[in-house]
Amino acid sequence: MSVLELHSVSKVYGQGAAEVHALCEVSVSVDAGVMVAVMGASGSGKSTLLTIAGSLDDPTSGYVIVAGEQLAALSRNARAKLRRRSIGYVFQDYNLLAGLTAVENVALPLELDGVAARKAQATGLQTLDELGLGDRASSYPDQLSGGERQRVAIARAVVGDRRLLLADEPSGALDSASGEAVMRMMRTACRRGVAAVVVTHDAQLASWADRVVFLRDGQVIDQTAPPPSPESLLDAAPQPSPRS
Amino acid sequence: MSVRHALLALLSEGPKYGLQLRQEFEARTGEVWPLNVGQVYTTLQRLERDGFVASDGTADEGAQKNYQITAEGATELAQWLRTPPDLSSPPRDELVVKVLVALRVPGVDVHDVIQVHRRYLVELMQQWTRLKEDAARFDLTFALVVDAELFRLDSVIRWLDAADGRLKRAAIEPVPAPEFPMPKVRRRVGVQR
Numbered sequence: 001m002s003v004l005e006l007h008s009v010s011k012v013y014g015q016g017a018a019e020v021h022a023l024c025e026v027s028v029s030v031d032a033g034v035m036v037a038v039m040g041a042s043g044s045g046k047s048t049l050l051t052i053a054g055s056l057d058d059p060t061s062g063y064v065i066v067a068g069e070q071l072a073a074l075s076r077n078a079r080a081k082l083r084r085r086s087i088g089y090v091f092q093d094y095n096l097l098a099g100l101t102a103v104e105n106v107a108l109p110l111e112l113d114g115v116a117a118r119k120a121q122a123t124g125l126q127t128l129d130e131l132g133l134g135d136r137a138s139s140y141p142d143q144l145s146g147g148e149r150q151r152v153a154i155a156r157a158v159v160g161d162r163r164l165l166l167a168d169e170p171s172g173a174l175d176s177a178s179g180e181a182v183m184r185m186m187r188t189a190c191r192r193g194v195a196a197v198v199v200t201h202d203a204q205l206a207s208w209a210d211r212v213v214f215l216r217d218g219q220v221i222d223q224t225a226p227p228p229s230p231e232s233l234l235d236a237a238p239q240p241s242p243r244s
Numbered sequence: 245m246s247v248r249h250a251l252l253a254l255l256s257e258g259p260k261y262g263l264q265l266r267q268e269f270e271a272r273t274g275e276v277w278p279l280n281v282g283q284v285y286t287t288l289q290r291l292e293r294d295g296f297v298a299s300d301g302t303a304d305e306g307a308q309k310n311y312q313i314t315a316e317g318a319t320e321l322a323q324w325l326r327t328p329p330d331l332s333s334p335p336r337d338e339l340v341v342k343v344l345v346a347l348r349v350p351g352v353d354v355h356d357v358i359q360v361h362r363r364y365l366v367e368l369m370q371q372w373t374r375l376k377e378d379a380a381r382f383d384l385t386f387a388l389v390v391d392a393e394l395f396r397l398d399s400v401i402r403w404l405d406a407a408d409g410r411l412k413r414a415a416i417e418p419v420p421a422p423e424f425p426m427p428k429v430r431r432r433v434g435v436q437r
Contacts, residue, residue, distance in 0.1 A: 039366070041409060176391075180376075187377060203401040204394055207369035208377070214359065222359055224367045 002065070003163045003195035004030040004053055009062035011048050011218075022048040024218045025062070032163065035186060035196040037206035040215035046199035047168060049215070053197060054087050054166045055079050067163050084113045088157025088194075090167040094149045096141040096156075103128060103137040106156045115160075127159045128152075130192070131185050147178025151185050158189045165189060165196040171205055183208040246341070247279065247287050248296075252321040253345045255297060255313040262288060262308065272348060296320050321349065325357055328364045339400065343407055354411060362404050369397050 011023040023045045030036045040046050051057040052064060055071050064071045067086045071079060088109075096105045107124030111117055128134050133151055141149055150170060157165050167186065171179030187208060190196055198209060206212045214222040247269075254260060254268050266284045288311055291297040296317030299309040313321075325346055329338040339361060346357040376390045 041405065184377065201405070203366055203369055203398050204373075206366060207373040207394070209370070212363075212366050212370070214363065216355075216359075222363050224363055224370065 001032055002029045003032050003067055004028070004197065005065040006049070006053060007063050007065075009049075009052060009059040009064065011045075011052060011057070012060045021218050023052070023059070026215075026218070026220055027062075028213055028220065030164075030195040030197055032193050032195050033190050034211070035190050035198065035209045037209035037212045038197060038199045038215055039201065039203070039206050039212055040199075041201060044215040045218040046201075046215055048218075050166050050168055050197065050199050053164075054089060055083050081113075084109060085160070086162055087164045087166065088154075088159075088162045090150070090153050090157050090165065090170045092169045092172045094141070094146075094153045096149055096153060098141050101138050101140055102133065102144065102152045102155075105141070105152055106159050109156060109162075110160050113160075124155070124159055127155045131155050131158075131188055145178065147174050147181050150174065150178070150182050154182065154185050154189060158192070158194050163194060165194050167196065167198045169200050169202070169205075170198060172200070172202070176204070179205065246324065246338075247283060248291060249321055249324045250341070250345060251284070251287055251291065252296060252313055252317050252324075253349050255311060256318060256321060256349050259310050259312040261310055265311070272344070291317065322352075325349070325352065326360050328361060339404070343404075347411075355408060358404050358408050362401055365397050365401050365404075369394055369401075372397070 006026055006028045009023055009026045010021070013020045013022055026045070026049060028036065028038075028049075038046050038049060048057070052059050053066075055064070055066065058072070066082060069078075069082055071082075074082065096102075097108070100108065103121055103124045106127055107117070107120035110120035110123055115123070125134065125137055128137050131151065131154070133148070133155060136144060136148055136152070139148075141152070144152065154165070154167075154170070157167075165186065170186070171182045174182060183205060186196055186198070196209075198205065200206050211226075212224040213220055250269055250272075251265055254265055254272070260268070262284050263281065265288075266279055266281050269279050269284075288297060288299075292299060292311075294316075296314055297311050298314050299311050325342055329342075342361070343354060343358060346352050346354040372390050372393050376387060376394075379386060
């Protein structure tokens with residue numbers, strides 16, 4: 001079942017001679033449990049796609065459906081509620097609140113949505129546990145490494161019943177080991193049923209996705225085929241020298 | 245390096261003589277791949293035998309023959325441009341040649357050729373990453389091998405991205421002609437291969 005559907009979405013900024021077509025007739029759908037990466041160069045429309053998918057901006061034409069709700073048909077309040085309850089955002093610079101512990105940061109979206117503090121914290125702790133970060137629940141952001149901060153941000157993005165995770169270069173500021181830990185965690189979130197969209201220019205990051213969509217000048221120009229069994233690679237894998 | 249396909253690419257622009265093909269081949273490849281005239285004629289004979297080029301059969305022996313690409317030759321060239329190279333050996337040289345050739349073949353969009361190879365490489369990386377996700381946490385040696393493959397493939401994609409960007413910029417602001425002779429290092433780089 002699709003959690004996110006973009007139908008012929010276009011976005012135009014400016015008017016007349018200054019008109020910029022950031023997105024042109026983009027159609028993408030993402031099912032529950034699936035991670036889709038959107039790859040493209042700077043200015044290809046990746047971030048615009050993410051802000052429209054996350055209901056942070058409106059398309060000029062076309063329409064978006066999130067968790068079965070067509071965004072354009074919702075009132076402003078209903079859209080805000082959908083954003084709070086169904087969509088999680090992850091940015092390159094974490095955006096954790098420095099004065100709150102990891103579990104308080106993760107519980108915050110639930111509390112803002114009216115869940116009692118004690119229950120929100122219990123749910124936050126459960127999410128951290130499920131994603132392998134339970135032992136860092138009482139740490140403040142400045143006591144965490146960059147990779148751990150980003151993993152807390154992912155836990156915050158998927159806490160509760162959030163079904164759509166939108167990430168903009170989530171491992172862009174991290175070394176390769178921390179970046180891998182972040183992507184493993186996003187895969188774990190997908191196995192729990194979350195649909196994820198990751199925009200990036202980094203092929204290593206994109207390769208964690210089930211499907212990679214390529215954007216150029218605001219248009220979807222290509223996408224990867226479903227991968228064959230990875231075991232087929234093993235026969236061709238280079239073997240380490242026995243003397244090394 | 246496929247001399248066969250480079251010659252087909254040159255002939256896709258129109259009929260040419262053997263000597264002319266040799267000169268244009270060296271000029272088009274930045275003079276990094278020297279080619280002797282014997283190689284050119286041997287390759288042309290094989291291409292003609294395979295039906296990929298035709299010559300004007302009326303020329304007297306010893307006189308220069310004029311060669312032209314056939315429909316089969318054009319199909320062969322189009323397929324070669326889009327066939328991913330064997331990545332079990334160092335791939336970059338063959339990719340570089342394909343991009344250089346794609347620039348010159350009429351009717352071929354070099355950005356589309358680049359994307360065909362980019363997608364293929366990303367699909368390979370997805371398979372390696374899935375292996376790493378499933379098994380490499382428990383096997384350090386295997387994780388190192390998978391990382392090596394991922395970084396190697398990533399570096400090729402980065403080159404494709406850079407080439408894509410450079411070609412887009414060049415289409416907007418054409419590269420000016422050099423005001424002085426190009427350094428000899430370009431020729432030496434080719435000879436070492």
